[in-house]
Amino acid sequence: MQAVATRPELRFEETTFPRNGRPRPAIRLSASVWLPLAPRELFPFFSEATNLQAITPDWLDFRILTPLPIEMRAGALIRYRIRVRGMAFGWLTEIEEWDPPRGFVDRQLKGPYELWHHRHGFEPADGGTLATDVVHYWPKGGRLADRLFVRRDVARIFEYRSQRLLELFGR
Numbered sequence: 706m707q708a709v710a711t712r713p714e715l716r717f718e719e720t721t722f723p724r725n726g727r728p729r730p731a732i733r734l735s736a737s738v739w740l741p742l743a744p745r746e747l748f749p750f751f752s753e754a755t756n757l758q759a760i761t762p763d764w765l766d767f768r769i770l771t772p773l774p775i776e777m778r779a780g781a782l783i784r785y786r787i788r789v790r791g792m793a794f795g796w797l798t799e800i801e802e803w804d805p806p807r808g809f810v811d812r813q814l815k816g817p818y819e820l821w822h823h824r825h826g827f828e829p830a831d832g833g834t835l836a837t838d839v840v841h842y843w844p845k846g847g848r849l850a851d852r853l854f855v856r857r858d859v860a861r862i863f864e865y866r867s868q869r870l871l872e873l874f875g876r
Contacts, residue, residue, distance in 0.1 A: 713738045713867030715860055719848075722841040724820055730843060731820055732851055734859060737837040738867040740874045744827040744834045747874065748806035751825060752777050759873070762865040765789065779803040782814075789817065789858065819843045836870060838863060 715736045722731035740747060750756050754775040761767040766788040769775075775783060781800040786793060796816035803809045806827055813821035820843040828835045840863075844855040 713864055715863055717856060717860075720841070722820060722822060722843075724843075729820070730847070731841045732843065732856070734840040734842065734863065735837065736840075736863040736867060737835055738870055739830060739833055739835050740870060741833040742874055744806040744829060747834050747836065748827055750873075751809070751827075752805065754783055760866045760869045762862060765862070766793075770795075777803065777809070783811075787817070790854070817845065819845055838866075 713736045715734065718733050720731050720733045721728035722733075723729070754769060754771075754777060755773060758767050758769065766786075768786045770784040770786055771782070775781060777800060779800055779802055781803075783798050783800070785796040785798070787796060788794070794817040797814045798811045798816075798821075799814055801810040801812045801822075808824065808826040810822065810824045812823070820841060822841045824837075824839045826835075826837040826839070828837065840859070842855075842859070844850045846855075
């Protein structure tokens with residue numbers, strides 16, 4: 706039986722990611738958590754856009770602005786509003802890939818980052834699922850902003866997300 710961690714494994718590294726047709730600086734975050742459900746049992750939770758609010762920290766004051774229900778599929782556009790450090794940001798994402806129950810990719814079209822590309826993966830592992838997030842991001846303000854506060858905030862968001870997933874599905 707898989708030992709369920711009480712904290713996610715988070716890794717940050719500097720890398721590159723294509724923007725405007727050429728490789729540009731990026732930060733790569735990978736976070737994973739093991740859950741005792743098969744991918745086909747877990748994926749429906751992620752297929753419902755409103756469930757994102759259940760795994761997002763309250764301090765972000767996350768709100769979906771797109772009229773509900775949202776049909777999750779490649780090409781779907783979703784508008785959100787978040788509040789970070791007292792400032793409200795609009796956020797528009799596109800579901801770039803949709804591959805149930807293996808995963809999906811969302812990409813920021815407009816929002817608080819110069820780059821946000823988020824791959825959600827669901828891989829069978831040890832009788833359950835290894836749920837993995839791989840985010841390539843680049844903050845407005847670059848490396849300095851990342852070092853001063855963005856990386857810390859992103860880590861808090863994904864630690865919370867993994868903890869909530871463990872609370873919802875880890876038993």
